[in-house]
Amino acid sequence: MALSPQIFAIYLLLLSGNFLAVYGEDYAFDYQTVANCEQDQYFDLAELQCKSCGDFQVTSADGLSCDCEPGYKIEEAKGLPGDKICLPCPSGEMVTSDGWQCITCPPSNPIQPDGTCAPCSEGAIPVEYDQHGEVQEDFSCVDCSDPTQPDEECDSCLRCHWDVLEVTGETSCTCPDSLGGPVQTGGLCFSSTDDVLEYADGMYVIPFESYAGDLTSWFFEENYLASEAACELYQNLTACQLLGNLCVYLDYYQDGSFIDACTAYDNIAILRTSTVHNIDDWPTSMPWLYYSSDDPVAVLSDTRIPTVYTLDANKESTYLKFVLAKYTAVGEFLGYQDVTGGTLQLCPDTQTRLDAAFLFGTTYTQSCTIPAQDFWNYPEHENIFYDLYIEFEENGNKLLHAVPILLENYNENSNEPNKEEVVENWILTRRFFLVDNLSGKTTADGDAEVVRYASLLRFEIEIQGQNGKIYTPMLRVRYSEINRETSYDLNTPQTVNFQVDYTMNYDKYHNDVSIAMGVMSAFAVIWACVRTNAWRRRAGMITIDIISMFKFFFFFCGTLADVFFIVMFGCGFYWLVFFRSQSSVYLVLPYGSDETHLIVYISVAFVLKFFDLLHVIASQCIIDIFFIDWERPKGRIVQSNEPGAENKGQIAPVSAWRMFFVANEWNEIQTTRKTNVIFQLFMLVLFLSVIGFEDLASSNPRAYVNTDSAYYLDEDSRMLRFAVSSIVYLTIALCQWVFFTFIYERFVEDYLKNFVDLCSMANVSIFLLMNRNFGYYIHGRSPHGKADTNMKEMQEQLKREEENLVGQRGLMPNSEQQTFEMLVQSKLREQYDKIMQPVTAVGAREGGQRGARGAIDMERSLQAFQTMNKFLAAYLDHSLRDLDYMVKDKLLLEKVLDMEFYETIDKGFFYNDDGNSFDGALFHGHESSLLIFDLLLFLVIDLIFKDFILAAVLTYIFVVIYCKIRDAWGRSNLAKKTLVDERFLI
Numbered sequence: 001m002a003l004s005p006q007i008f009a010i011y012l013l014l015l016s017g018n019f020l021a022v023y024g025e026d027y028a029f030d031y032q033t034v035a036n037c038e039q040d041q042y043f044d045l046a047e048l049q050c051k052s053c054g055d056f057q058v059t060s061a062d063g064l065s066c067d068c069e070p071g072y073k074i075e076e077a078k079g080l081p082g083d084k085i086c087l088p089c090p091s092g093e094m095v096t097s098d099g100w101q102c103i104t105c106p107p108s109n110p111i112q113p114d115g116t117c118a119p120c121s122e123g124a125i126p127v128e129y130d131q132h133g134e135v136q137e138d139f140s141c142v143d144c145s146d147p148t149q150p151d152e153e154c155d156s157c158l159r160c161h162w163d164v165l166e167v168t169g170e171t172s173c174t175c176p177d178s179l180g181g182p183v184q185t186g187g188l189c190f191s192s193t194d195d196v197l198e199y200a201d202g203m204y205v206i207p208f209e210s211y212a213g214d215l216t217s218w219f220f221e222e223n224y225l226a227s228e229a230a231c232e233l234y235q236n237l238t239a240c241q242l243l244g245n246l247c248v249y250l251d252y253y254q255d256g257s258f259i260d261a262c263t264a265y266d267n268i269a270i271l272r273t274s275t276v277h278n279i280d281d282w283p284t285s286m287p288w289l290y291y292s293s294d295d296p297v298a299v300l301s302d303t304r305i306p307t308v309y310t311l312d313a314n315k316e317s318t319y320l321k322f323v324l325a326k327y328t329a330v331g332e333f334l335g336y337q338d339v340t341g342g343t344l345q346l347c348p349d350t351q352t353r354l355d356a357a358f359l360f361g362t363t364y365t366q367s368c369t370i371p372a373q374d375f376w377n378y379p380e381h382e383n384i385f386y387d388l389y390i391e392f393e394e395n396g397n398k399l400l401h402a403v404p405i406l407l408e409n410y411n412e413n414s415n416e417p418n419k420e421e422v423v424e425n426w427i428l429t430r431r432f433f434l435v436d437n438l439s440g441k442t443t444a445d446g447d448a449e450v451v452r453y454a455s456l457l458r459f460e461i462e463i464q465g466q467n468g469k470i471y472t473p474m475l476r477v478r479y480s481e482i483n484r485e486t487s488y489d490l491n492t493p494q495t496v497n498f499q500v501d502y503t504m505n506y507d508k509y510h511n512d513v514s515i516a517m518g519v520m521s522a523f524a525v526i527w528a529c530v531r532t533n534a535w536r537r538r539a540g541m542i543t544i545d546i547i548s549m550f551k552f553f554f555f556f557c558g559t560l561a562d563v564f565f566i567v568m569f570g571c572g573f574y575w576l577v578f579f580r581s582q583s584s585v586y587l588v589l590p591y592g593s594d595e596t597h598l599i600v601y602i603s604v605a606f607v608l609k610f611f612d613l614l615h616v617i618a619s620q621c622i623i624d625i626f627f628i629d630w631e632r633p634k635g636r637i638v639q640s641n642e643p644g645a646e647n648k649g650q651i652a653p654v655s656a657w658r659m660f661f662v663a664n665e666w667n668e669i670q671t672t673r674k675t676n677v678i679f680q681l682f683m684l685v686l687f688l689s690v691i692g693f694e695d696l697a698s699s700n701p702r703a704y705v706n707t708d709s710a711y712y713l714d715e716d717s718r719m720l721r722f723a724v725s726s727i728v729y730l731t732i733a734l735c736q737w738v739f740f741t742f743i744y745e746r747f748v749e750d751y752l753k754n755f756v757d758l759c760s761m762a763n764v765s766i767f768l769l770m771n772r773n774f775g776y777y778i779h780g781r782s783p784h785g786k787a788d789t790n791m792k793e794m795q796e797q798l799k800r801e802e803e804n805l806v807g808q809r810g811l812m813p814n815s816e817q818q819t820f821e822m823l824v825q826s827k828l829r830e831q832y833d834k835i836m837q838p839v840t841a842v843g844a845r846e847g848g849q850r851g852a853r854g855a856i857d858m859e860r861s862l863q864a865f866q867t868m869n870k871f872l873a874a875y876l877d878h879s880l881r882d883l884d885y886m887v888k889d890k891l892l893l894e895k896v897l898d899m900e901f902y903e904t905i906d907k908g909f910f911y912n913d914d915g916n917s918f919d920g921a922l923f924h925g926h927e928s929s930l931l932i933f934d935l936l937l938f939l940v941i942d943l944i945f946k947d948f949i950l951a952a953v954l955t956y957i958f959v960v961i962y963c964k965i966r967d968a969w970g971r972s973n974l975a976k977k978t979l980v981d982e983r984f985l986i
Contacts, residue, residue, distance in 0.1 A: 025294050027472070028304045029277035031323070031391055031398035033336060034063035042066050042081050045333035046237050046285045047276040048325060048400075056086040064333065067099065070115045074099045079235060080285065096128040096135065098159045103128050106138040188226045196229045200258035206249065206439055208450040210481040215449055218441045220246060220261075223330065228264045232271070235285045241331030243268075244287035245385050248431045249439040251409045251479070252289065265289060279402075287327075288387070291404055291428040299428055300462070300472055305401055307392045308468040309360040310584050311701055320358045320461070320473075321391040323400060329383040329438055344386075344457055346370060346434065346496045356700075356712035357459075357500050361585045363699035363714045364500035369493035372482050375451045381435035388432075388475055401472065404428040408456070408478040432477050447484060455480035458499040465504070468584035502588040509590075513571060513597060520563040528556035534899035538774030540826050558612030558929060564605035565932060568598060572723030579701060579720070589699055589717045598719055599943055606936040613933050613962065616926050619770065620670070621969040623921055624832070625977050627659050628765040628872050630781045631788050655788050658762040662780075663980040665758055666766070669751050670970045671963045674927045675736040677934065681952040683732045684725070684938075688948045693728055697721040716946065722939055725948065729935050737927075752916040752924065756780070756818050760809050763787035767872050768921055772829050774900075776918035777910060779811040779818040779876075811876070811910070812887055820887070821917050823900050824908040828875065828883050835871060838864045839979065865979055885910050923966065934959060 034043045037050035043063050044051045053059065053066035060067045060081075068074055068086035073095050075085040089095055089102030094115050096103055105117035112118055120126045120141035127140050190196055197203075204220040224246055230239035246261035254262045265286070272283035282288035291299055309317050324343060326334040337343055342354040347368035357364040375381055389400040410418045410427050417425040432454070440448035456478035462471045482494060532552040541548065579587050590598070631654045688694045692706030697720040698713045707713055745753075759766060759780025769775035783806045784797045800806050810817045833840075838860040874880050885908035894901055902909055919925030937958055941951040975982040 025280065025298075026304060027279060027299070027302060028392075028399050028401040029279075031389075031400040037063055044080075044237070044285075046240060046287065047282075049277070051080075051082055054082050054084055054086065056088070057082075057084060068095065071095060073102055080237075094139070097126070098128075100159060101128065101135040103135055104138050106140065109139050109141075188230055190229055190233070196225050197259055197264065199225070202255065203258055203260065206450075207253070208440065208452075208481055208483075210483040210486075211440075211450050215440065216442060217249075217439050218443050218446075219329070219439050220249075222444075224261060227331070228261075228268070231286070232268045237285055238331040240268075240286045241327050241333070242329075243331075244289055244431060245327065245329055245331060247289060248385060248433065249436065251407060251411065252427070252429055253411055262289075288402070288430050290430070296404075296423050296426040296428050299404055300423065300474060302472040303464065303469065305390065305392055305470060305472065306394055307470075308584055309470065310468065311361060312583060313702075318360055320360055320459075322358065322403065322459075323389045323391050325387040325389065327385045327387075329385070334384070344434065345498050346453070347498065353712045357498065359700075359702070361502065361588070361701045362500065362712065363502055363589065363591065363717075364498070364712070365715055366498040367495065369495050372451075372487045372490070372492045372494055375435055375453055375482060375494070376437055376447055376484075376488065378437060381437060381453075383433060383436060383438045385431055385433050387430055390473060402430065404472065404474050405430060405432050406474055406476045407432070408476065428474075432475070436479075449484050451482045451484070452479045453482070453494065453496070454478070455495060456497045456499070458497075458501060461500070461502050463502065463504050463585060463588055466586045468586060501591060503591065503594075504588045506590060506594050509571075510597065513567065516567045516570070517563070517601075520567055521560060524556065524559040524563045527559050528552055530897055530899065531555040531559075534897065535771065537900060538771040538823065540773045540829070554611060554615035557608040558615070561605040561608035561612060561936070562932060564601045564608070565936065568601050568605075568722070569726055571598070572719055572726060575717075575719050576696070576723040576727070580696070582701070585701070590719055591699075591717070595718045598722060602722065602936065602939055602943065606933075606940045609929070609933045609936050612929060616929060617962065617966050617969065620921055620923075621966065621973050623775075623973065623977075624769040624836075625666075625974065626767045626836075626868060626872065627662060627978055627980075628767055628780075628876070629654065629659055629869055630763045630765065630873065631655075631658070631786060634788075658787060659764055659978075660980055660984045662759060662762050662764045662766075663974060663978055664985055665755055667967075667971050667974055667985040669755060669922060669924070671923045671967050672751050673923050673930065674740050675733055675931065677956060677959050680729070680732055680736065680934075681938075681956055684729055685949055685952045687728050687732075688725060693724055694721070694948060697724045718943060721942065721946070725939065725942060726935065729938065733931055752919060756915070760818070761787060765872075765876070766918075768918060769824075769829070769832075770921060773824050773826060773904060775822055775824075776921060777811075777820045777822045778918060779809070779820070781809075781811075783807040783809055817887075817912050819913050819915055819918055820910040821890070821913055822885070822908060822910045823902070823904050824885070825883060825904045825906075828908060831871065831883070832868070835864055835868045839977070861979055884908070887912065923963075 030049065032043070032049050037043050037059060039059060040053050040057070041050040042053055042059050042065050043049075045064060056069045056072045057066040058069055065081040066084055068084070071094075072086040072088050075087045077084050092111070093102040093104050094111060094117055095101070103117075105111040109117040109120070117126075117139040125141055128135060130136050202214070204216045204224065205214045206217050206220070208215055223242055227239040227242040227246065230236040231243050243261060243265055247265050250260060250262055252262055254260060254266075256263075259267070269283040269286055272286065274284045276282040276284060276288070279288065280293040281290055307317055309320075312318055322339040324337045324339060326337055328334060340355045340358060341351065342349070345354055345357070345366060347366050347370075349366065356362055357366070388403040388405065390403055392399055392401065405428065406418050406426060407429055408416070408418050410416065410429070412427065417427055420426075434454050436452040437448045440450035440452070442449060454477055456476065458476040459473060460476055461473045463469070464471060480494065482488075482492075487494075529552070532548060532555055535551050535555075536544075536548055575587070575589060579589060633654055694716065695703050695705055695707045695713060697716040698707070699717045699720070700707075700712065700714050702711075703713055756778055759778055760782055762780060763782040763786060765780040766778040767775070768777070782797075783801065787794075789797075797806075808814060808816050811820070838857070871880075875883055875885070878884055884906075887910045890911045891901065900909065900911075916924075923930060934955055938951045938955045941954050942948060945951065971982060971985050974980065975985060
């Protein structure tokens with residue numbers, strides 16, 4: 001069934017409404033140049049499109065206007081080029097050279113095939129008008145007469161300017177000067193003073209910030225009134241462009257107390273009843289200066305650009321094709337120009353590095369200083385105005401999409417909305433310049449008193465997401481001023497910045513990070529509670545007191561620091577892998593405020609890990625340690641050294657050197673680690689700075705390892721810098737751990753096993769309490785029963801052991817198990833503290849300082865030492881009736897949670913371990929925590945200074961410092977708890 005016309009019209013109306021609801025106002029239009037215009041079309045420099053010439057007209061030589069066809073004269077030439085009226089000349093006549101009249105060719109100058117008279121003889125001036133300015137019957141070669149005048153070459157007579165002739169009725173080439181009558185301004189003649197704005201104070205003043213007082217601009221004096229009148233009355237395209245330029249010189253500022261250039265532009269734009277390309281803000285025959293019909297959010301979120309941008313160098317879509325429409329200061333259209341080649345970049349550089357700014361996805365930063373005097377160089381820095389567009393193709397047609405300008409200098413009633421972060425308050429504009437050394441002139445021949453230049457040009461591009469497309473880009477512009485009086489003679493360097501920034505919506509990313517942090521932090525709390533509970537059980541505590549709270553805090557600090565690092569490492573790994581592997585761009589690196597979370601989390605993780613390090617060092621340096629000497633005396637002293645001595649018949653003393661030797665070895669391995677810090681940092685700097693892995697941290701998605709210096713590499717992304725350095729650091733650490741665990745410890749040296757062997761050879765066991773009821777036991781009792789012997793007997797003992805002629809070294813019969821975790825009864829700990837009380841009291845008074853003890857204190861300490869040696873030896877031999885222990889294996893869950901489930905009411909427990917559980921009292925057992933701390937320290941320093949070498953040096957210095965602190969404090973505690981003088985601990 002056919003639709004009625006009314007229904008069809010309603011359908012079209014609804015369809016157009018839906019289209020507008022989806023896309024909003026369409027700011028894209030066909031990309032046309034003069035070359036696209038047909039033979040009967042001209043290029044409208046205001047609307048940037050081809051328009052048809054009138055009847056009997058052809059395109060002019062420059063393509064920007066229309067001329068009458070050969071044989072046709074101009075009857076009227078007011079208004080737009082296409083509005084010109086052409087009439088045919090009678091047969092046998094030709095059109096005069098100015099195109100306004102018809103004339104007959106005399107026999108001396110017969111008509112030519114091209115429709116013109118034969119040229120005058122050499123030295124004659126072709127004359128088509130008589131001395132009164134009236135066209136002659138025949139073409140002749142005579143002098144010019146009014147209303148014509150010779151041209152600069154004096155080879156023809158030209159008609160006077162049309163505006164003067166219109167005012168004078170073609171009777172004079174001079175604009176009359178009469179009261180209330182014709183008025184001349186800006187080189188144009190107007191019929192009445194009513195056609196020109198009335199002058200008001202401040203109309204020619206430009207409010208420069210750096211200039212004291214009011215600066216009256218010569219350029220405004222010469223051009224403002226004339227351009228306003230010509231634009232309004234005659235729709236003169238050049239005059240309208242000039243008026244728009246004057247408004248741009250004012251930074252789009254409207255004073256309100258008089259009609260300034262921007263107010264005049266608005267007043268004329270309101271009178272225009274039609275628009276260009278259906279864009280409401282673009283009035284016919286005038287420049288487009290403002291975005292006023294759509295709010296900034298709608299403009300910047302427009303998805304009209306269909307190009308899918310890639311990183312493939314072989315495709316055109318790897319470039320951002322920005323196009324500039326260029327105008328002189330007086331409004332002449334200079335054509336289009338591509339932005340490549342440094343068109344907008346004031347800083348010099350190579351062509352490759354300049355054009356890298358417009359490689360899609362390349363975050364670009366260029367900064368330099370330019371001597372102030374250079375900006376007064378007019379030929380080098382000519383005043384050119386630009387309208388910015390981005391080119392794209394659609395259905396085989398080239399289109400241009402307008403790019404808005406955010407002028408930071410925009411001032412509205414003393415407010416600067418374009419410096420705010422609130423997009424809704426922004427005022428978007430269209431036209432800008434790079435250097436203004438013209439408007440600040442007070443005379444035509446003088447230099448500008450104030451020069452302005454674009455100190456910041458920043459392209460801000462937001463990608464849509466997974467499809468490789470972008471929203472409407474924006475150019476942020478900031479002008480700075482140079483005052484001639486204060487800066488010219490000093491030639492003060494002026495800073496210029498050019499940037500291209502990419503962004504995307506990071507809400508989902510921040511959401512995911514927050515969720516991960518929340519979940520992992522909850523696990524951190526749980527794990528800290530588990531560790532605190534384990535500590536309470538080992539410390540024999542029943543209630544939760546202030547010490548328990550402090551322990552929970554330190555456990556939580558260490559765990560939470562690990563959580564922060566793990567989550568941020570995952571984020572950094574994600575950005576590095578997916579940013580580097582993308583072909584169609586869908587990821588843009590976090591920048592500026594979006595990187596804040598990385599800095600905050602890593603900094604907080606470092607502080608938390610620092611507290612964890614302090615806790616580890618303190619816990620290891622306040623342990624209770626006792627060396628059990630199993631050596632027995634070999635008899636009694638049978639002869640004294642001196643006559644009458646009282647030591648005759650006493651038990652022969654046992655040598656203390658074995659214990660000193662063991663204590664010294666323990667002191668040496670306190671800060672031994674599984675990784676070599678010097679090698680770690682050296683290899684890290686080698687890979688990052690020498691081999692060139694740091695290039696992977698560049699914001700340029702096309703960067704690779706050791707990128708050629710001829711290519712542009714932007715400032716490193718903090719996120720990628722964090723990721724690259726963390727991956728390289730952890731990879732080197734992993735390689736060290738594998739080498740140390742599977743090669744060095746097996747085939748070269750195992751520090752911990754060697755130390756256990758040394759204990760057995762020295763016949764010394766180690767009883768070590770990390771907490772009140774928990775610690776480690778190293779069984780060093782020699783299977784030979786003695787170790788204080790000569791070299792020959794020692795060799796014989798080793799040989800018998802190799803031949804299995806003696807018992808095994810383990811604590812239990814027929815066992816090699818020498819190391820244990822132990823959970824002892826509270827009664828044993830009470831007895832331990834009671835026996836060691838003299839030693840503890842003396843140590844507290846001495847404060848751990850080196851020096852000789854008093855004779856009484858020494859006697860009491862030695863007595864306590866001997867008593868403790870017998871007590872622990874009896875305990876280990878199951879010789880105490882009320883104190884005993886049993887040896888068992890830990891349950892799997894106990895190993896996982898690092899906790900003991902059994903209560904030590906009747907017996908203590910010795911848990912078999914893997915041979916090195918006692919490394920919990922050494923740096924060796926906390927390698928992962930120390931490694932993470934070192935890495936976090938390196939990362940924090942690098943985040944501050946962005947220097948890998950400096951970060952490595954400072955990290956090494958800090959590692960040396962905390963190792964020295966741990967070594968000194970641990971040595972002091974060892975000397976205090978074991979009665980081994982520090983002078984033996986070297």
